[in-house]
Amino acid sequence: MKVITTKGVVKIYNPDKIPVKALDGVDLEIKEGEFTAIVGPSGSGKTTLLNVIGGLDRPDEGDVEVGGHDIDAMSDNKLIDFRKEHIGFVFQAYNLIPVLTARENVEFVMLLQNRPKKERRERAEELLRAVGLEDKMDKRPSELSGGQQQRVAVARALAPKPDFILADEPTANLDSKSTANLLDIMARLNEEEKITFIFSTHDQRVIDRARRVVTLVDGKVATDEVRG
Amino acid sequence: MLFRLAWRNIWRNKRRTAITAASILFAVFFASFMEAFQKGAWDHLISSVVNYYYGYVQVHQKGYWDEQTIDKAFPLVDSLKQLQEKAPKVQQVLPRIESFALASTGEHTSGVMVVGIDPQVEDAMTKLRSRISDGNYLKVDEEAALVAEGVAENLGLGVGDTIVLISQGYHGVNAAGKYPIKGMVNFGSPELNKQMVYLPLPVAQYFYGANGLVTSLALQIDDQDDIKPTLRALNSQLDTAAYEVMDWKDLLPDLVEAKTLDSAGNIIVYVILYLIIAFGIFGTILMMSKEREYEFGVLISIGMHRWQLGLTVWLEVIMLGLLGAVLGIVAALPVVWHFHLNPIRFSGDYAEAMEKFGFEAIFPTLFEAHIFLTQALLVFILTAILALYPIFKIRKLKPVEAMRA
Incomplete structure (x- = not known):
């Protein structure tokens, strides 16, 4: 079983000027197949925790293991390759490549994995169908609504068949209908394909759908609630 | 992608x-x-x-360009007359014998350059005939001279008058001759206008006591791109111990x-x-x-x-x-x-x-x-x-x- 483990993770910003402890000894274990929300007030360390787990940022203290790999020990290039194979990201601002179509955006990550063209195309179309965008495949991001763009971002995150999807405030810019729609898709993928989702959020609609809710306060785990 | x-x-x-x-x-x-x-x-x-005078390439006896003297004249053998066979890009071979002389008439004397030319081939490249301002162009087999306007003016000469030339010929022989002026030529350049006198090649050779000899072969080449192949061909086929082959860059460093x-x-x-x-x-x-x-x-x-x-x-x-x-x-x-x-x-x-x-x-x-x-x-x-x-x-x-x- 693939697991994410953090042990005593500390992250301090501006260590030389006015130090800000974004994470202060976070111990956490997230198992394969979970649908977990990391919640907390602004500045509590949610995004930092996701960045550290995703290898986008390195902890100042403590260990982070993802699927048994000590990601802190990896070189920059190894870490990029590791992220590409094992972790999918969904960002608050969608962050699609504006000059590529929806299909090309999804294909792009697989291109970085050197997957054959036919396989890339088939999987991109399959994923876009799965997120309900079969009729928008050739549209560029500027031609899609916020909700549609975020669904493309989810399809892109799923494209390399990652073990974990890390979603940083994925519904922050979406209306209620788009949020519900996106959560339905992610919940279905979690249940049917056992993909692990970890969200940072303060959106109650997301928190309500999560099966585990980890609350951070001042960079520490305050509560960890597992729901039936 | x-x-x-x-x-x-x-x-x-x-x-x-x-x-x-x-x-x-x-x-x-x-x-x-x-x-x-x-x-x-x-x-x-x-x-x-x-094309005014020099040609893109010239052939001389080895060392002539550094020390331009009639003593470095060389025999114009048939193989040199037919340089086109060695270098096909050469359009014409202009044989010349040139040296300095004193030109005189009555009480006036002036230093001039006396150049022996083949009038036909010379005209093909330098268009010398078109510079005639008075009189007629030379023929190869006549004893006559073409004189630049400046020389004629200095000496007070006109077409039909006689010019007397005195010089030191090949290996120190006395060179002296008198020639009727058949035509006047006008050069834009004041330098050339003050010193050029043309004789037909055999006449100049006789004047310098250098029968059958020339001091340079100017080669007419139409395309500048053909200069390098011509240099290569001539340097490989001529005896470079006896001859020097120079392009316009060597001839006109200024x-x-x-x-x-x-x-x-x-x-x-x-x-x-x-x-x-x-x-x-x-x-x-x-x-x-x-x-x-x-x-x-x-x-x-x-x-x-x-x-x-x-x-x-x-x-x-x-x-x-x-x-x-x-x-x-x-x-x-x-x-x-x-x-x-x-x-x-x-x-x-x-x-x-x-x-x-x-x-x-x-x-x-x-x-x-x-x-x-x-x-x-x-x-x-x-x-x-x-x-x-x-x-x-x-x-x-x-x-x-x-x-x-």
Whole structure:
């Protein structure tokens, strides 16, 4: 079983000027197949925790293991390759490549994995169908609504068949209908394909759908609630 | 897909791309035209000077050019008369015997250069016949002289008068002769006008006591591109211990120096032009790098290696540079072609001064592929260097900080 483990993770910003402890000894274990929300007030360390787990940022203290790999020990290039194979990201601002179509955006990550063209195309179309965008495949991001763009971002995150999807405030810019729609898709993928989702959020609609809710306060785990 | 991504990125900000491409277009257009004009003008000038007298290539006895004396005359054997067989690009071989003499009439004496020529072949290259201002042109088998107007004026001579020449001939023999003046020639150059006297070759050879000998063979070559093959062919087939083969650059070092100086001046203009363009391109690159920091962070986050991202951005800048360069070439081609066919003509004092020296005051542009390709290559190198900046930025980029920006 693939697991994410953090042990005593500390992250301090501006260590030389006015130090800000974004994470202060976070111990956490997230198992394969979970649908977990990391919640907390602004500045509590949610995004930092996701960045550290995703290898986008390195902890100042403590260990982070993802699927048994000590990601802190990896070189920059190894870490990029590791992220590409094992972790999918969904960002608050969608962050699609504006000059590529929806299909090309999804294909792009697989291109970085050197997957054959036919396989890339088939999987991109399959994923876009799965997120309900079969009729928008050739549209560029500027031609899609916020909700549609975020669904493309989810399809892109799923494209390399990652073990974990890390979603940083994925519904922050979406209306209620788009949020519900996106959560339905992610919940279905979690249940049917056992993909692990970890969200940072303060959106109650997301928190309500999560099966585990980890609350951070001042960079520490305050509560960890597992729901039936 | 990296290529496609780079190409589409160029068109993300159409106005900025258009402005950058237009500035490169202008630089390439201006630099191409300037170079074509400068090289064309020089080619025309060199061709005029060379065909005026020297020829693009000359053959002498070894050591003649350093010490120009009649004693270094050499026999004009049949194989030398037929140099075309050794070097097919040679159109005509102009045999000459030349040395200095005293010209005299009554109480006036003047130093002159007496040149023995084959009138027919001489005219084919130097158009000497067209310079006749009075009287008639020489025939090869007559004892007569063509005298430059300045010489005639100094000595108070006219057509039909007799000129007396005295000199030291081959290996110290006394050279003396008198010749009726058959025609006057006018040279634009005052230097030539003051000293040139032409005799038919056999007459001059007899005068110098050098029967069958010449001091130089001037070779008429129509195309400058044929000079090097001709030099190669002659150097490999003639006995280089006995003969020297020299091209116009060896014969006219002052002209080469003037051309080099003029080109050096233009290089400064090119450097300024390209510096301005470089700042323009760099400004675009700076803006683009700053604007897309966030996107670069995202791309690295989702698994794009820094080198792949750097390559994409590099390709963008290169494509932008080449786009401008190609447009610049396309814009310059018809203009350069037009002035190649319809050279710029100067008038007024400048034209008069040039014509005085026997040169037409026209400046055709040189229409050759290498002029345009050089500019494209320069832009390519320039943009390739400038495009290293975003690569450097991407190498140092921290995705989290970039995405927080």
